[in-house]
Amino acid sequence: MRYLFFLASFMIWGNTFCQEGTITGQVKGSDGFTIPGASVIVKGTTNGVATDIDGNYLIKVSDLKTAILKFSYLGYATQEIAVAGRKKIDIVLKEASKEIDEVVVVGYGTSTKKTLTGATSQVGGEEVEKLNVARVDQALQGQVSGVAINTNSGSPGGASSIRIRGLSTFGDNDPLILVDGVVYDSEGLNALNPNDIASVNVLKDATAGIYGVRAANGVIIIETKKGALNSAPKVEFSSYLGVQNTARRLDLLNATEYAVIKNEIFGSAGDAIPFGNTSIGEGTDWQDEVFQSALIQNYNFSVLGGNKNSTYSAGASYFTQDGIVGGDKSNFERINARLNLGNQLNDKVKLNSVILYTNEKRRALPENGIGSVLYNTINAFPNESVKTADGNYSYLEEVSDIINPLAQIENSQNQAIVNKIVGKEELVFEINDNFTFTNRLNYNYASVDFKAFSPLVWYGQGKAQNTALNANLDPTRVEIADSVFIDRGASVFESRSTFVDLNGESYLNYDRIFNEDHSVKGTIGVSVFQRTGNQLNGSAFNIPGNSVDFADISANLAPGGFLNNTGSFEFEERLLSTFFRGEYGFKGKYLGSVIIRRDGSSKFGPNNRFGTFPTVSAAWLISEEEFFKFEKITFAKLRGSYGVSGNDQIQNFAYRAQLDGEGVYVFDDVIVQGVAIGRASNPDLKWESTRQFNLGLDLVIGDNFNITTNYFIKNTKDLLFQPEVSGILGTTGPGGQSPIVNAGDVSNKGIELELAYYSDRNKELKYAINFNTTYLRNEVLKTPDGVEFIPGAAFGVGGGVATRFEEGFAIGYFHGFETDGIFQSQEEIDNATVVQEGAKPGDIRYVDQNGDGVISFNDDSDRKEIGSAIPDFTFGLNLSAEYKNFDFSMNVFAAVGQEIIRNYERQQPFANQLDYVIDRWVGTGTSNDNPRLTTEANRNGEFSDYFVENGAFMRIKNIQLGYTLPEKLSKKIKSNSIRLYVSVNNLLTVTQYRGFDPEIGSVGGALAAGVDYGFYPQARTVMGGFNFKF
């Protein structure tokens, strides 16, 4: 209770002698134009007005002698002017070209770029909006250094993986994402309309530690647009319409090439030749059949403004995108409404409300793996037509797990509907000039309704995806008891899930300058977080008519309901936190900050429930020193930070052993459910911790050239792992899991550089160049005891493991054989110093890594590191220019030093192939790159660098040309401004990679990055749009 006294003691305020008066004046920009809507506030009060259409203002002050007026307007540097008895003050605001005075939202408070001690990167709402992307994270790629965004799928509504400063953990690498203080997960970002975003701030270093146990992967703070006090309504309507097409097609064999090569494959092994006649023309181009043009549309309406006591910002939007594969079978649609309100309840109390409602619909096709639509498309046989003469889809019978991709699209019927209400209610008490006390309740409610219809289908003999018994679509018959058979017809699966996050937060901010030189800021607060979720699901069989029209559980005709099934789950998790931040600045030159957060997480057992996360940071504004005499350098700041943050992203109750394994057997021909231990317990389980050091330098040269650079070392310890454990523990049965343990260390080191140049804004041609680059080195420092490596993604079908987590290498590095050309002749094989069992002329020649004279296929002795999915360097380049009424912008992203595993080829004799196989080995001297093709047993399918490709690429993500109509024209329809534009996303990608898209995410977690299973590529989108402002 002591601090309450402390709090009260600062509340004494008195102001007895004052001289009231009125001040008028005009606000102009440095270009000479007046600024309407600029804010004029008497400092230290809530007394404020906005300038009128001509930039004039009138404000009353209580004391003309001492009052200080604060002038601000978006995009301009805020100025404070002492009134000093004057009654008319005109002012020219300078554009905030330096950006260093820009307000930046940090955890539980704000700062300016000038006084920040941490490493952060900002992206403005305008830049996000301009990129015309469906999701805000897509807009971040290439905009800031140290942040890698990889789209996990180009399909509409597909999520991205967001990695701040590399992969640092085995499990969940997503950063903590906060929108107006409310926690979002990366999947949940679909709910946000990019046009609603005012600013994005990425906390990259240890100063993110104010968020404690969840901050180890960095924090992204997103603020949505808010109105300003005393400002006229600003209405905006914008829209764009675009056409998407695939940016890339693979070079596959046509029917004739296919026939020739397949004949060779079989003939060389002495088998019968499948094609008597190879002159069968081009055949079917399955990619032509599967890829289509698809529409993307967005409509966005917003209004913001405010009066004396309240501000508002409201918006509504509609977005819909069809897929370039499957069209409306792969669609994402979003309707969204948003309201941000700020209310001055009295001169001390402010109520802020944010509410966002979203309705999302998503339909999806199988992607990214064996059995996905694109996998089938790549491997389908060009000699077969899409449909046979009788009008049925062709069966592609020669390979049992490849089905007709068009039939697959037609039979795919699913939909997920998400209804989401996210927001906060926040009461801010401005206790006095120094103390602000904020209390808020954040909420995030989502309900997800999913339905999938599985009709009776027949893809051909022996296909695993068949649900019918035969081509007549007769249902399979199931024996439910001795000689009692029932039909198993079309089925529908439905699930309904609800997720609710509630987060109460309360914190006190203190801000005061003592004796002009000592600035002190403090934040102390508490946070209570609870997440609950539940699901109820069911599946029902024998949907009448095999028709999606009756695809509902209620319509099922399953006899006696015998086959029908239900399921459910429920979970709850909680966090309990206290935090403190103290900041001190001396003469605006020396800045220091201390953060301590204590978190309790229900993820951990009583032994290790609470953790404390400290951070220190400091900055030195060298340019403020008197000795600093470089005139060209107008601003120079050296920053350093070191701190600890945590990660608790594991399943609930991992610290105890539960009977959630699978114990299922068959008695009396009926499947019976028993119990078994699932995951073994680990009562000592605790969060993993990241220690991060950052050293940074910020420079401004002249007025318009900003340089920011960072060097960081990020070491993550006690990685939350589920490593393999000894079989004798007994957890390797069905449904069993290793205990989650803290073991393993990972290090990320890197350098970040951001350069920004803004041309003189008073000239007719204005332009800006923003360049950023990141160098990153990732290394596993330790694996759990007794574990040499953790196996990752598999290669091929039934094949070995291609990626690993192993000490001394990058996370998920590729491990396989190094190749050394092709054996050209039997003589070469016979004379080789290294014995490669079974080798024949035309086979890949492997390198004997351990020098024992034998290629060992049965162990690891001749396998080595052959690549990694983590780029060494990434680059972003953003250009923008304005000339008269025209504007232009371009965003380029590039990554180099990473590799991709070509894993979308079905290694089956009849599967279609990329046309590089035309250059295969067919005799001595014909090829030293591509091995012979044969059905004969061979070792060419071993995972080797033959399947690893250079993944480097450069991509023009967005290029845009806009034209703003002359004011005369726009005024005619009472608009302040009308802008029209055309824009192209993914115009050009420069890469050597043969697959659809070198920019592939990691669907199967950290160890599956860079494994291409037939990735759904990002579309090339050509669009036009307009923007009306009123």
Next chain:
Amino acid sequence: MRKFNYKNIGIVLVAMLFSLTACEKFLDLEPPFSQDADNYFTEPSHYELALIGAYDLLQGSFINLWIGEIASDNAIAGGESVTDSQGLHEIEAMTHGAVNRELRSVFQWNYAGVSRANFILENRNNINFDGKDQILAEATFLRGYYYFQLVKYFGEVPLIIDKRLGADEVTEIKRSSTADVYAQIEADLSFAASNLNPVNPVKGRVNKWAALALLGKVQLYQNKFSQSAVNLDQVINSMQYQLIGDYRNLFLVGNEGHSEAVFDVQYSGLEGGSYDCLICLEGNAAVGFQGIRQYTGPIYSDGNSYNLPTQDLYNSFESADDIRRNATILDIDSFISQQPNPANISYAIGGGGHTGLYNNKYIKKQGELGLPDNDLTSPVNNIVIRYADVLLMAAEAHNRSNNDGQALIYLNQVRSRVSLSAVSAAGQALTDAIWAERRYELSGEGHRFFDLVRTGQAASRISGFQVGKHELFAIPQIEIALAGGNWSQNQGY
């Protein structure tokens, strides 16, 4: 509004939140609708449910059908390519080492089974109820079975009895001697045999005779012939079992539970599954995997061409009159040529090898399919101990304990079922005849490799087999490491 007392509201809010954070109980959540492993076994149904969990691991027995054949002279690995289940290809070539996914599965699954049986047995004294003895006896039988698999494959293995191992104990436990492991298995099976009911009305649950048959087999593996003979005789004399009339009907779903199934692992076709977790399946993976690759035609259905019989096995049969040859081995081309429309029948050759022959006992057939993906969901049970095997084991036990008369009776029972003439040998000649008969009778059922090793014939029959090494498989290298690196590797690896 002037009286608006924000201070008080603020104080109350702060006080509330701070008091909440002081209350650590806020974080004490209990898992909803779920039970912890440590406070289980409080009512009879818990024992029953945990026993089902212990039975579950029997379903890993399909891998014995592969390894027991592929390691021997009976079959090659087959499959899509030489990297498809590479471990099996290495076993075929006798180049297998300590890194082998299939062998590791054997180690992991059987220890999971041991651990689930132990979970029941460590809690055997929690409560008392009618029928507990039967449950404990079944659990003990299962533990004996799992340890027998382990000792057959790996020799000396750590013994963990009646407890669950803590993570910290893993690095301390040692490999027990083969003798100790066998002693434990015999103790478990003897306990099971004396406590199990002679008849268990539930299909799939073990009875007294299954325990005695397994005990007799375990003793045969240790060359304890007279003890083995005593136990196997009890099974035979119980009159519970008899050879069925037509050998060709032994492995049909429609005939399951026939009078020859002493101990069979139950599978069901009523649950789907994925290739990611074969031990999670309720179906018999061996059947689909051993099916004919991309087959279209009558009777059979398509599969993955695993575990293909060798010509050597085909040729080994005394005569084409032995119906067991064609019941054991499907000669695909000959089969197709005998069908009405051979031109309409097709199949493909896998890149992992081809002999033209398929395992005709465990093979995917039309009318015996499970739910999709039916490569994984075959309902065909795996008969682990068949009455004919009991007779042949008993014959061998008697023969090798100098009772050729009884041995001949048993051997000739097996032969007469398939209309073969009676044998009248004695001594070693009789032993050889029994061993040969085992191959004719039991090929394709996963016994061959272990029989060859047990009888010392492996080196002469299996190319690449090294005496002193290949009698046992290597302990998976990673298991040695995960157990703290203190175990020695098996000889030769």
